[in-house]
Each structure stands twice: as structure tokens, then as C-alpha cells.
Amino acid sequence: MNALLDPVTTAARLAPAALARAIEDLLRDPTVEVPQRLVQALPGGGTLFVMPALDGRVAITKLITYTPANAGTGRPAIQGDVVVFDVGTGERLLVLDGPTVTARRTAAVSLLAAQRLAPCPGGPLLIVGAGTQGRAHLEAFAAGLPLREVRVASRSRASAQALVDLALSLGLRASVVDDPAAALADCPLVVTCTPASGVVLDGAPRHDAFVAAVGAFTPRMVELSPRLCRHVAAHGGIVVDTPDARHEAGDLLQAGLEVGAFPSLADVVLGRAAPAGGPVLFKSCGWAGWDLAAARCALGR
Incomplete structure (x- = not known):
């Protein structure tokens, strides 16, 4: 070949x-x-x-x-x-x-996690970050979940509108939102895929929320506030993409959480772990697998 x-x-x-x-x-x-x-x-x-x-x-x-x-x-x-x-x-x-x-496999990992763990796979979906990963996650979730509506938040209004236009072309309802934290109340599906240079999402997600955080893949990077991460750890469940996240998951490490104690996606797929109810945070850092x-x-x- x-x-x-x-x-x-x-x-x-x-x-x-x-x-x-x-x-x-x-x-x-x-x-x-x-x-x-x-x-x-x-x-x-x-x-x-x-x-x-x-x-x-x-x-x-x-x-x-x-x-x-x-x-x-x-x-x-x-x-x-x-x-x-x-x-x-x-x-x-x-x-x-x-x-x-990188874009396609990261979004597909999030899709698999959502298929396994999201209480409300039909959304609405909130995407924070409208770059390459935002587009890949929109396409993946639209292809693999019964998604009907998307809301997009980005520092760039033009980028957010471009992603909304793509969602509309896929037959979804879509709109730009200025305050992603406020949109948490209406969106049980959430993806954060920013450059992870600072917190972009604070506050408590819904009880039936699934949050996939993919932007931060080093200990110094962060997208989610410590308060949000600790809330999910206390009231729901956290799943990491692989055990390597214990060295890399900046969002969780900066929240002071013991990352090595959380189950991995393999644990979920192989039946060694299951959601216990409440919000789910899926932390993705990347893996050659x-x-x-x-x-x-x-x-x-």
C-alpha cells in the first residue's frame, strides 16, 4: 500500500x-x-x-x-x-x-466515552472552543449520538459563528452563546476544547451532565475550574482516558484531586467501572493507542 x-x-x-x-x-x-x-x-x-x-x-x-x-x-x-x-x-x-x-481520534474517544457514560446523549451540546477540535467534536457527536441542538462559545465570535453554520448544515439547531457557564444549566452535553491557557468553565454542571475536557494535556494547562472538578468528584464521577492522565491532567491536578484513583475508559469498556449517577467528567489527555x-x-x- x-x-x-x-x-x-x-x-x-x-x-x-x-x-x-x-x-x-x-x-x-x-x-x-x-x-x-x-x-x-x-x-x-x-x-x-x-x-x-x-x-x-x-x-x-x-x-x-x-x-x-x-x-x-x-x-x-x-x-x-x-x-x-x-x-x-x-x-x-x-x-x-x-x-x-489528532483531531479525529480525540473526538472519537470523546464520542465513545459519551456513548458509554452520557445520561442525556441527545443534548443540547455546549462546545467551548471553536477551533479544529471544536469542529471535530461537533462532527463526531452529530454522527454518533442522537444530537439535535448545539450551542457554541468562543473568544472569537467569527469562529463560533462558523461552527454554528456547520452545525446548521448538519441539520442541527445551533446558536452562539456569550456565557458558557450560564449555558451549563441547559446543556447536559459539554465539550471544552480550547488552547487551555486559563479557566473557561466554572460553576456546577447539571446532575445529568457529561463533560468532556480535551484541551489541557499537561499539568500546567487548565480549562475547568478547581471548583467544577471537585464538584463532579463529590457528586458524580470522573473518568480519564488512560492511567497516564495522573501525570498530565492539569484540570484535575490543579484541583488537588488524586487522579490515579479514577477509572479509565478501558475500565468502562471492559466492565470494570460503571457510572454511579450524577454528573460525569471525562478527562482526555491523549495516548498513542x-x-x-x-x-x-x-x-x-
């Missing part, structure tokens, strides 16, 4: 519902191995991520840079590739566009 896929072709191979199923299949696969990722600080404030993973048939390495200083320059903050190899022959099978994989699932999906496996 040995194909180099551009962003459009990469996206076409990663349909949200199929990718969510591939992620669930990966969590059930005992042959999957995910070594610790390398995170290397770069001069100028950027970061290089080297993220390998493998199963009995394929091995991948995700090579991406994260450059926050690119915001507003026209250059993407995330750049790179996912290289896919056959473990038997060593042959390179695919090179996937890294930012597209999700990129392996995307590679398997792109290969049609």
Missing part, C-alpha cells in the same frame, strides 16, 4: 462512528502495546512528541510538534505525521496526516 495521505484523504478514512468502534476494539485487544511517549521541549516554547504503539500486525509512530506561538499566524499549532508499518515485513504501509488524526486505532481504521482493519 505504502500511501502518503493528505488531510482530506486521511479524514475520509476516519469516519467518526467507525473510528469510535476501532478505539473500543483496541481497548479489548491484549496484543496492544503503548510505550511511554517522548515529550521534548523545543526552543521558542514548542514541544516535540514522539509516540509509538503497536499490536500483533502493525506498528505506528506519531511524530508531531505543538507550537502555541503559531496561534493567529495562519500556521497550525499541531503539525506532523503518523507513520504506519507492517510488523512482520517492516514495510511502511501508510503515512497519515498527523493533525487530522488512539493513533494506533486510527491507523487500524484507516487500513480497514
Whole structure:
């Protein structure tokens, strides 16, 4: 095969519902191995991520840079590739566009978590942050949940309106909201996908809320207030994407919570944990296993 896929072709191979199923299949696969990722600080404030993973048939390495200083320059903050190899022959099978994989697999992980954990999967959905991840989550939730209505909050009114327009084109009711905290009262589905440079959501979510927080993936990054995180821990349940979140989940760490005590998405999928009632916070930090699932999906496996 040995194909180099551009962003459009990469996206076409990663349909949200199929990718969510591939992620669930990966969590059930005992042959999957995910070594610790390398995170290397770069001069100028950027970061290089080297993220390998493998199963009995394929091995991948995700090579991406994260450059926050690119915001507003026209250059993407995330750049790179996912290289896919056959473990038997060593042959390179695919090179996937890294930012597209990152956006699609992150949203598909949130979708799988919502399918398993959201008390009210029909929404309305509140999306805080109208960039690439906001768009990916809108498309994934629209494809995999019985969603009918979306509300969008963003620092950029133009970006929020563009995401609303996309929602309308998908047949959903949609509107821009100026105060995301106030919208919590009406929205049992919530996604925060901002650059995580400061708290964007405070206050208590609904008793039947599902909140997916995906923007913060280092101890210093944050989107949710400590008060919100502690409220969910006390009155509902917190699930992390992987146990690695104990080192990375800035929202939870800054709230003073013992992150290692929370169940992971694998625990939910494998029946080792179940929601106990009340609001659910799903904290996503990223994992090379999700990129392996995307590679398997792109290969049609």
C-alpha cells in the first residue's frame, strides 16, 4: 500500500462512528502495546512528541510538534505525521496526516466515552472552543449520538459563528452563546476544547451532565475550574482516558484531586467501572493507542 495521505484523504478514512468502534476494539485487544511517549521541549516554547504503539500486525509512530506561538499566524499549532508499518515485513504501509488524526481520534474517544457514560446523549451540546477540535467534536457527536441542538462559545465570535453554520448544515439547531457557564444549566452535553491557557468553565454542571475536557494535556494547562472538578468528584464521577492522565491532567491536578484513583475508559469498556449517577467528567489527555486505532481504521482493519 505504502500511501502518503493528505488531510482530506486521511479524514475520509476516519469516519467518526467507525473510528469510535476501532478505539473500543483496541481497548479489548491484549496484543496492544503503548510505550511511554517522548515529550521534548523545543526552543521558542514548542514541544516535540514522539509516540509509538503497536499490536500483533502493525506498528505506528506519531511524530508531531505543538507550537502555541503559531496561534493567529495562519500556521497550525499541531503539525506532523503518523507513520504506519507492517510488523512482520517492516514495510511502511501508510503515512497519515498527523493533525487530522489528532483531531479525529480525540473526538472519537470523546464520542465513545459519551456513548458509554452520557445520561442525556441527545443534548443540547455546549462546545467551548471553536477551533479544529471544536469542529471535530461537533462532527463526531452529530454522527454518533442522537444530537439535535448545539450551542457554541468562543473568544472569537467569527469562529463560533462558523461552527454554528456547520452545525446548521448538519441539520442541527445551533446558536452562539456569550456565557458558557450560564449555558451549563441547559446543556447536559459539554465539550471544552480550547488552547487551555486559563479557566473557561466554572460553576456546577447539571446532575445529568457529561463533560468532556480535551484541551489541557499537561499539568500546567487548565480549562475547568478547581471548583467544577471537585464538584463532579463529590457528586458524580470522573473518568480519564488512560492511567497516564495522573501525570498530565492539569484540570484535575490543579484541583488537588488524586487522579490515579479514577477509572479509565478501558475500565468502562471492559466492565470494570460503571457510572454511579450524577454528573460525569471525562478527562482526555491523549495516548498513542488512539493513533494506533486510527491507523487500524484507516487500513480497514
